[in-house]
Amino acid sequence: MNNTSRMVVVLLLVGAISGLVLALTFKWTEPMINEIAQSNQKKAILEVLPKAKSYKTMENNNQLFIGYDDNGNEVGLAFIAEGGGFQGDIRMMVGMDTTEEKLTGMTVLSHLETPGLGARIEEDWFKDQFNEKSIEDDFIAKQDVEAITGATISSNAVSNILKNSIPKALDAYRTRGGK
Amino acid sequence: MKDKTFSFKGGIHPPYSKELTESISLTQALPPKIVYIPLQQHIGAPCDPIVKSGDKVKIGQKIGDSQAFVSVPIHSSVSGTVKNIIDFPTPTGSKVKTIVIESDDSYEICDTVKPMGDINNLTSKEIIEIIREAGITGMGGATFPTHVKLSPPPEKKIDTVILNGAECEPYLTSDHRLMVEHPQKVVFGLKAIMKAVNVNKGIIGIEDNKPDAIKNIKKIIANEPSIQDAVLKTKYPQGGEKRLIDAITGRKVPPGALPMDVGIVVNNVGTASAIADSIQKGMPLIERIVTVTGNGIVQPSNMIVKIGTPFKEVIEQCGGYSGVPGKVISGGPMMGFAQYTTEVPVIKGTSGILVINQFDAYSEIEQPCIKCARCVDVCPVGLLPIKIANYSQKSKWDEAEEYNALYCIECGSCSFICPAKRPLVQRIRLVKGEILAKKRSK
Amino acid sequence: MRMWKEFIKGLWKENAVFRQLMGMCPTLAVTNAAINGLAMGLATLFVLVCSSVIIAIVKNYIPDKVRIPSFIVVIATFVTIADLFMAAFFPDIQKVLGLFIPLIVVNCLILGRAEAFASNNPVKYALMDALGMGVGFTWALTLLGIIREVLGMGSIFGIEVMGVNFTPWIIFILPPGAFITLGILLGIFNAFSKKKTSEASCH
Amino acid sequence: MIELILLFVGTALVNNFVLVRFLGICPFLGVSKKVEVSAGMGAATTFVMTLSAIAAWFIQNYLLDPFGLSRFLQYVSFILVISSLVQLVEIVLKKVSPSLYDALGIFLPLITTNCAILGLALYIPIKDYNLIESSIFGLGAGVGFTLSLVIMAGIREELEFADVPEPLEGAGITLLIAGVLSMVFLGFSGLIAM
Amino acid sequence: MNVVIISVVSMGTMGALFAIGLAYASKKFAVEVDPRIEEISSVLPGANCGACGYPGCDNFASAVAKGDAPSNGCPVGGAEVAEKVADIMGIDTDTDDEIKIARVICQGKTCHTSVKYQYDGIKDCRAAAKLGSGNKSCDYGCLGFGTCVDICSFDAIEIIDGIAKINPDKCTACGKCIDVCPKSVIDLVPYSQRVIVDCNSKDFGKKVKSSCVVGCIGCKLCERSCPFDAIHVEDNIATIDYEKCTNCGICADKCPTNSIWEDKSKKKKA
Amino acid sequence: MLDKELVVSSSPHIRDNDNITKIMITVVIALLPATIAGIYYFGFKSLIILLTTITSSLITEVIFQKVRNRTISLKDGSGLVTGLLLGLTLPPTLPIWIAIVGGVVSIGLGKMVFGGLGQNIFNPALVGRAFLLITFPVKMTEWINPVDGLSGATPLNLLKMEGIKTNYFDLLIGNVGGSIGETSVILLLLGGLYLLYKKCIDWRIPASYLGTIFLMTLLIGQDPIFHLLSGGLMLGAFFMATDMVTTPITKKGRWVFGIGAGIILVVIRVYGGYPEGVLYSILFMNGLTPLINRYTRSKIFGEVSK
Numbered sequence A: 001m002n003n004t005s006r007m008v009v010v011l012l013l014v015g016a017i018s019g020l021v022l023a024l025t026f027k028w029t030e031p032m033i034n035e036i037a038q039s040n041q042k043k044a045i046l047e048v049l050p051k052a053k054s055y056k057t058m059e060n061n062n063q064l065f066i067g068y069d070d071n072g073n074e075v076g077l078a079f080i081a082e083g084g085g086f087q088g089d090i091r092m093m094v095g096m097d098t099t100e101e102k103l104t105g106m107t108v109l110s111h112l113e114t115p116g117l118g119a120r121i122e123e124d125w126f127k128d129q130f131n132e133k134s135i136e137d138d139f140i141a142k143q144d145v146e147a148i149t150g151a152t153i154s155s156n157a158v159s160n161i162l163k164n165s166i167p168k169a170l171d172a173y174r175t176r177g178g179k
Numbered sequence B: 001m002k003d004k005t006f007s008f009k010g011g012i013h014p015p016y017s018k019e020l021t022e023s024i025s026l027t028q029a030l031p032p033k034i035v036y037i038p039l040q041q042h043i044g045a046p047c048d049p050i051v052k053s054g055d056k057v058k059i060g061q062k063i064g065d066s067q068a069f070v071s072v073p074i075h076s077s078v079s080g081t082v083k084n085i086i087d088f089p090t091p092t093g094s095k096v097k098t099i100v101i102e103s104d105d106s107y108e109i110c111d112t113v114k115p116m117g118d119i120n121n122l123t124s125k126e127i128i129e130i131i132r133e134a135g136i137t138g139m140g141g142a143t144f145p146t147h148v149k150l151s152p153p154p155e156k157k158i159d160t161v162i163l164n165g166a167e168c169e170p171y172l173t174s175d176h177r178l179m180v181e182h183p184q185k186v187v188f189g190l191k192a193i194m195k196a197v198n199v200n201k202g203i204i205g206i207e208d209n210k211p212d213a214i215k216n217i218k219k220i221i222a223n224e225p226s227i228q229d230a231v232l233k234t235k236y237p238q239g240g241e242k243r244l245i246d247a248i249t250g251r252k253v254p255p256g257a258l259p260m261d262v263g264i265v266v267n268n269v270g271t272a273s274a275i276a277d278s279i280q281k282g283m284p285l286i287e288r289i290v291t292v293t294g295n296g297i298v299q300p301s302n303m304i305v306k307i308g309t310p311f312k313e314v315i316e317q318c319g320g321y322s323g324v325p326g327k328v329i330s331g332g333p334m335m336g337f338a339q340y341t342t343e344v345p346v347i348k349g350t351s352g353i354l355v356i357n358q359f360d361a362y363s364e365i366e367q368p369c370i371k372c373a374r375c376v377d378v379c380p381v382g383l384l385p386i387k388i389a390n391y392s393q394k395s396k397w398d399e400a401e402e403y404n405a406l407y408c409i410e411c412g413s414c415s416f417i418c419p420a421k422r423p424l425v426q427r428i429r430l431v432k433g434e435i436l437a438k439k440r441s442k
Numbered sequence C: 001m002r003m004w005k006e007f008i009k010g011l012w013k014e015n016a017v018f019r020q021l022m023g024m025c026p027t028l029a030v031t032n033a034a035i036n037g038l039a040m041g042l043a044t045l046f047v048l049v050c051s052s053v054i055i056a057i058v059k060n061y062i063p064d065k066v067r068i069p070s071f072i073v074v075i076a077t078f079v080t081i082a083d084l085f086m087a088a089f090f091p092d093i094q095k096v097l098g099l100f101i102p103l104i105v106v107n108c109l110i111l112g113r114a115e116a117f118a119s120n121n122p123v124k125y126a127l128m129d130a131l132g133m134g135v136g137f138t139w140a141l142t143l144l145g146i147i148r149e150v151l152g153m154g155s156i157f158g159i160e161v162m163g164v165n166f167t168p169w170i171i172f173i174l175p176p177g178a179f180i181t182l183g184i185l186l187g188i189f190n191a192f193s194k195k196k197t198s199e200a201s202c203h
Numbered sequence D: 001m002i003e004l005i006l007l008f009v010g011t012a013l014v015n016n017f018v019l020v021r022f023l024g025i026c027p028f029l030g031v032s033k034k035v036e037v038s039a040g041m042g043a044a045t046t047f048v049m050t051l052s053a054i055a056a057w058f059i060q061n062y063l064l065d066p067f068g069l070s071r072f073l074q075y076v077s078f079i080l081v082i083s084s085l086v087q088l089v090e091i092v093l094k095k096v097s098p099s100l101y102d103a104l105g106i107f108l109p110l111i112t113t114n115c116a117i118l119g120l121a122l123y124i125p126i127k128d129y130n131l132i133e134s135s136i137f138g139l140g141a142g143v144g145f146t147l148s149l150v151i152m153a154g155i156r157e158e159l160e161f162a163d164v165p166e167p168l169e170g171a172g173i174t175l176l177i178a179g180v181l182s183m184v185f186l187g188f189s190g191l192i193a194m
Numbered sequence E: 001m002n003v004v005i006i007s008v009v010s011m012g013t014m015g016a017l018f019a020i021g022l023a024y025a026s027k028k029f030a031v032e033v034d035p036r037i038e039e040i041s042s043v044l045p046g047a048n049c050g051a052c053g054y055p056g057c058d059n060f061a062s063a064v065a066k067g068d069a070p071s072n073g074c075p076v077g078g079a080e081v082a083e084k085v086a087d088i089m090g091i092d093t094d095t096d097d098e099i100k101i102a103r104v105i106c107q108g109k110t111c112h113t114s115v116k117y118q119y120d121g122i123k124d125c126r127a128a129a130k131l132g133s134g135n136k137s138c139d140y141g142c143l144g145f146g147t148c149v150d151i152c153s154f155d156a157i158e159i160i161d162g163i164a165k166i167n168p169d170k171c172t173a174c175g176k177c178i179d180v181c182p183k184s185v186i187d188l189v190p191y192s193q194r195v196i197v198d199c200n201s202k203d204f205g206k207k208v209k210s211s212c213v214v215g216c217i218g219c220k221l222c223e224r225s226c227p228f229d230a231i232h233v234e235d236n237i238a239t240i241d242y243e244k245c246t247n248c249g250i251c252a253d254k255c256p257t258n259s260i261w262e263d264k265s266k267k268k269k270a
Numbered sequence F: 001m002l003d004k005e006l007v008v009s010s011s012p013h014i015r016d017n018d019n020i021t022k023i024m025i026t027v028v029i030a031l032l033p034a035t036i037a038g039i040y041y042f043g044f045k046s047l048i049i050l051l052t053t054i055t056s057s058l059i060t061e062v063i064f065q066k067v068r069n070r071t072i073s074l075k076d077g078s079g080l081v082t083g084l085l086l087g088l089t090l091p092p093t094l095p096i097w098i099a100i101v102g103g104v105v106s107i108g109l110g111k112m113v114f115g116g117l118g119q120n121i122f123n124p125a126l127v128g129r130a131f132l133l134i135t136f137p138v139k140m141t142e143w144i145n146p147v148d149g150l151s152g153a154t155p156l157n158l159l160k161m162e163g164i165k166t167n168y169f170d171l172l173i174g175n176v177g178g179s180i181g182e183t184s185v186i187l188l189l190l191g192g193l194y195l196l197y198k199k200c201i202d203w204r205i206p207a208s209y210l211g212t213i214f215l216m217t218l219l220i221g222q223d224p225i226f227h228l229l230s231g232g233l234m235l236g237a238f239f240m241a242t243d244m245v246t247t248p249i250t251k252k253g254r255w256v257f258g259i260g261a262g263i264i265l266v267v268i269r270v271y272g273g274y275p276e277g278v279l280y281s282i283l284f285m286n287g288l289t290p291l292i293n294r295y296t297r298s299k300i301f302g303e304v305s306k
């Protein structure tokens, strides 16, 4: 075998074997990984929709979820809200009661804020402030909600993200047939 | 009319300490008993002796000469007997073949010493020849043979002669007293130089801390239309020739180039005076004015000293040491050479003998550089002394060269001003030496 | 005996982090907590051992020109396996280590060992070498993680150790703290080994 | 346009690859002794980064995504493509422009095993950039990398004259300086949220 | 199964494609490199000290390969490396040259000499030497400011009692110190040489006596006592012809000023 | 007299009588008015903070030099300046132990790891402050109002977070919240002018720094006067951006330094996450200084541009 064809064959083989091994590994782990993602999502949604016991994803959109209670009655809308924070994007799961037009809960999925400072947006006292607030609220830090000391920017960021995403989520919800 | 004062960028204002001697008239030093006349007192090829041990010589007699163009002959400053030719230290720090002459106290003058006639009848060639035969070198410190300077290659058009009367070195007052007491000699010398290089514009530059010298020179040149004076701001190193040219004419001599490249010849006022002597009396350069000064001297004075007189004798004539001497310097405190023995003779370039007391002799302890850049601000050449010195310390010759180490004129302004007392020019000198050595070996 | 030597050298004398300064990115990036350092170390160890062994086995069949691409593919394969595995079984840690798991692929340590050692040595030595290097890397990362976690959060492996009144020194869990901690540690290690060697050379 | 400029500045300064994201630390420590050399390294890396960003974008959008291979073939395919590309560039450069090769080419082998490059490629799908954004992102990352390298080299050249404690000489002091620089770059945070 | 097949196929194709690309490129853009350069580099010590006159070992290697530099041009590597390099280049070297090391030819410690003046300047022999050839009473001796110490890349020199001393086991005879010493008081001496005239002064006896207690005064006692005609006084200083010298040590015993040094420790061992 | 006793050295043989200690003492003197004002405004606690930073700085310096077997150089006064300047940039309510940490980090990380005086790349006091700010962000951003000591905010914070602008007069005399030494613009200016008069600092850096800020803020429609008068700008411009050790040695370089720092300051203040940018702008330019020096070498005498 001459040198060139040997090179080609070797790299071809290496690539193919690697492809095979990886595809098989993936096949094996995929269900577990998916399940973890599912359960995380579920946990977040049920947290922000305290009355819900189960949920459904709105058609081909992984951003909007509708919660149902034991009886299968719709109890609220959960959605993923995203926006810029102090260092990077903040991702939150927000729950609201569409009939009473108020928030039922909020939890932070991911963020890059400074630990001990901006990262305190994950703390309960901060998150809980948003419960029961009207969706028309301005959420202005230091006025409508208490800001985190030394992290006004992060606090404001959360408020802004909420303010911007609530109408959008409602819109999407309504155009897709929600009430 | 108020004079315009000229100056340049950079420079320092050291304590001048000229008050010690500036108003003390020139005095003739006692003739020495034994003189030591080095065969090389100039930049260029050393002379070969033309006398030998036991020969009788007279004042002004030529005792050494060389075939080389860049060289000047030397002459006996006493009459007497040649005792020996030995290796002997000179004030520049090296050991040089030296003719030792014992004076017979008769002060007989050699017959070659006779007036050269009316300057108007001399040609340019003849003047230059007289200057060479008189053994005249620059008296401003560098002791470059003057006849070489006055024979520029034909393609260099010289249009101005500048006489350097700045005397910016602290302590020194020899040029100052010369201009005060013999302004006519200075002007005569200038005219001779102008004739030699065939120009009709002469300028005498004097720092404004010498008002009496300015006054006397002005008086003499009042009816010399081709000669002007230029009053310079008192600042060190105003007397460095490139700075001087810049201050007076605004022309900047490029790095590595010579004054003649911008059409100028610069000579020291002492050189001019020596030229005057050589033409008017035919006397070669066998004595010079030496400022003996400093806080280690009992009686600071301006002495006219025979070449070859040991420092020791000159110092003794000025009342000897006051207190314990720490440093004996040939020249001024900024560029002079510290001596390790006072046996060394006065030579053509010895403009001063400065004795500093023991208490002031040691330099202060070097501290870390705080990058204050004062050295950068004062460097008249516009170098970054701190960088070059750092590279020198780390033996990085190439980098130092890249930072233009070779263009440092070793004026010492940077070392003077450094608040951290760093030996900047000392390190730069070292690296210059190494760069040049490397160049030579290539 | 030689097996043991190949193993032991990676622990201290040729320690990847403190001696050879390899794999600096994960060393700095993921060590803001002890557990992350440990996990990263173990993931790297896994990849290092597997790929070293494979490379030592196949080295003779690989032509020079495609050596690097082939090695990298082997390494990347194991990295992906590690990643998928962690995602399936340790999802939290996988999330924290994030981007730095795939970056094991380009960790100079792994390719460096593959090039310098595994491609020239028999399989068993390559294995020991990889184990030693990996363990060395792991302890270094864990140590760094412990220091940064104690100072920056007051805990070790998540357990409070500094008391409730402790004000955390936030810088230590931020990028500057990573650089500074590693810099100081490196200095301390150098000072230590310097003393050792100079003593040794005296006799 | 403004967005692209912001993206560039943001990648180069605010989220500087070396000092904030910890990518490419090995060359940052190793190749930052001389300004000229690090500038060369920076230029070479910038080139490869831009190239890799584009390559990654194509692979992601035309191979991995359409066939659903992203989750498990991403790393392998990215690194394979990048390392082969780098090697190709090296071979070609050597022939076509030996002078450029002398200036930049010697760094190319170093670059393959540099987190910054693969890290950059992996960011492309995460950030969901389009082709133009991807190349600007690559360029900005490269410029930021070069910037930190050159700054560090300048400082280290200066430190030649400093009496740095012996155990800290080399990597130790470099890391400490990087720490200070990284504090400074934190000052830019919040500037452009990314 | 679908995904598995796609992934195998696509990875395989990618690998093959790049292999073809690389193969093509390396043929099409092939550049001649002298393979010997790499080989030579690999046997060089890698100290990058520059003693060979090239900036770094690699540059030296390519110079050797081009024939611009001699195969034994690396002073650090010595005979051993020279031989290997010559092997690669396919030439013979005469390697029977004995190893040499640098030695400071001066015993003028602070207690043996005095000073001419109080030196107040930078700690550098070259700077001091410019001022009246240094502050030492002897104009030829080691000044002891350690310029050589700083230049030696092998940490082989130390200043002890005011003069430089070279550790024969660390010295690689790179010659840098010899170049840098302003007093030219360092010389290359065969490693095995145990008897050395340890004085550099070309002054007359009287002058030497007044400046140093261990200086060679040119009395010729050694010359007369040497049974092998190996030591001669020229220029006021005794010089040993190392070819003839048998290290018998008789001259050292005879020298009235102890300026001939003999390494007794090695003698005992031998 | 024995020739042996003569001292020989190469020229020059005389030295200027200014030295490092004198320069540092001048800086301290120039800082005194602002320091006293700070103590007056913020009370006795601030004096304690200043004394703490100074002592911990000096002690750290001594420890480093002892361990490294170097001469103890407290006499040069640079540690004093660093300690004082650090103290002046701290909030008046800071716990004392944090002030100690600040001193240790300033001198340790900011100065001694580089080898001590003159060799550091970054401004030590600012390194210390930056470290504290990142390490203890909450404690480092708690401000009080002058005299009454009630908790308040700095003018820049008020502007950035709440859009309130403090009036010029209060800014000038220092009747505003802020670090101990940064509030009184007039006294800082006085000190700065004294330094200029004493030739301890070069006018180019403050001029280009302040000038750039003025022009840039004007250009983007902010109130330039307010920006000049608020925050630590005056302290920074006259006492920190002028630290010769960490700034360029060439005159051109100093222009570049000042302009660069000015731009960064405005960008951070106006667009960034932090209300104040003095610290970062100066430190960033410190890092660039070696490069600036390298590329701003001026032509030497008589050299013609090629």
Ligand SMILES: Cc1cc2nc3c(=O)[nH]c(=O)nc-3n(C[C@H](O)[C@H](O)[C@H](O)COP(=O)(O)O)c2cc1C
Pocket (backbone or CB within 6 Å): A086, A087, A113, A114, A115, A117, A118, A119, A148, A149, A150, A151, A152, A153, A154, A155, D186, F133, F134, F135, F137, F141, F157, F161, F273, F274, F275
């Ligand atoms: C290292 C460091 C990290 C910071 N991180 C955050 C953060 O994550 N979120 C935030 O809002 N502010 C953060 N800040 C503070 C902001 O810069 C700014 O000072 C603060 O938001 C002002 O808010 P205040 O009015 O509550 O003091 C940080 C400051 C520092 C020094």
Ligand SMILES: Cc1cc2nc3c(=O)[nH]c(=O)nc-3n(C[C@H](O)[C@H](O)[C@H](O)COP(=O)(O)O)c2cc1C
Pocket (backbone or CB within 6 Å): B043, B138, B140, B141, B142, B143, B144, B148, B149, B150, B152, B240, B241, B242, B258, B259, B260
């Ligand atoms: C090596 C050397 C060569 C020189 N050649 C000439 C020359 O050819 N023509 C000339 O007019 N001056 C020449 N000079 C003299 C210089 O112009 C200058 O006057 C002398 O170096 C002293 O200057 P300084 O005391 O300012 O250093 C030469 C000087 C030196 C050192």
Ligand SMILES: Cc1cc2nc3c(=O)[nH]c(=O)nc-3n(C[C@H](O)[C@H](O)[C@H](O)COP(=O)(O)O)c2cc1C
Pocket (backbone or CB within 6 Å): B137, B138, B139, B140, B141, B142, B143, B144, B164, B165, B166, B167, B168, B169, B237, B238, B239, B240, B241, B242, B266, B267, B268, B269, B271, B335, B409, B410, B411
């Ligand atoms: C730093 C420095 C200072 C100088 N100061 C003077 C001075 O004050 N007076 C003087 O005549 N020459 C001084 N010179 C020498 C002049 O540059 C120049 O060589 C001299 O004026 C030429 O004249 P000459 O050849 O007649 O000596 C100085 C040189 C240097 C480098």
Ligand SMILES: Cc1cc2nc3c(=O)[nH]c(=O)nc-3n(C[C@H](O)[C@H](O)[C@H](O)CO)c2cc1C
Pocket (backbone or CB within 6 Å): B370, F023, F024, F027, F078, F079, F081, F082, F083, F085, F111, F116, F117, F118, F119, F120, F122, F123, F124, F125, F126, F195, F200, F201, F239, F240, F241, F242, F243, F244, F245, F246
């Ligand atoms: C004009 C001037 C300004 C200075 N500014 C500072 C400063 O801002 N921070 C500091 O730590 N030291 C400062 N120093 C002191 C000293 O230069 C500093 O500690 C050095 O950086 C230590 O090497 C200053 C000194 C002077 C003369």
Ligand code: SF4
Pocket (backbone or CB within 6 Å): B378, B379, B380, B381, B382, B383, B384, B385, B407, B408, B409, B410, B411, B412, B413, B414, B415, B424, B425, B428
């Ligand atoms: S560097 Fe040279 S020319 Fe410049 S000030 Fe120093 S000694 Fe004078």
Ligand code: SF4
Pocket (backbone or CB within 6 Å): B368, B369, B370, B371, B372, B373, B374, B375, B376, B386, B414, B417, B418, B419, B420, B421, B422, B424
């Ligand atoms: S004057 Fe002295 S302290 Fe100032 S920069 Fe120059 S060398 Fe450094």
Ligand code: SF4
Pocket (backbone or CB within 6 Å): E104, E125, E141, E142, E143, E144, E145, E146, E147, E148, E149, E163, E164, E180, E181, E182, E183, E184, E185, E186
């Ligand atoms: S041997 Fe030469 S260089 Fe070394 S200390 Fe002696 S005089 Fe100096």
Ligand code: SF4
Pocket (backbone or CB within 6 Å): E102, E151, E152, E153, E154, E155, E156, E157, E166, E170, E171, E172, E173, E174, E175, E176, E177, E178
């Ligand atoms: S510098 Fe001198 S002592 Fe050092 S290795 Fe070279 S020859 Fe030997």
Ligand code: FES
Pocket (backbone or CB within 6 Å): C022, C023, C024, C025, C026, C106, C107, C108, D023, D024, D025, D026, D027, D113, D114, D115, D116
């Ligand atoms: S680990 Fe990131 S470049 Fe080496």
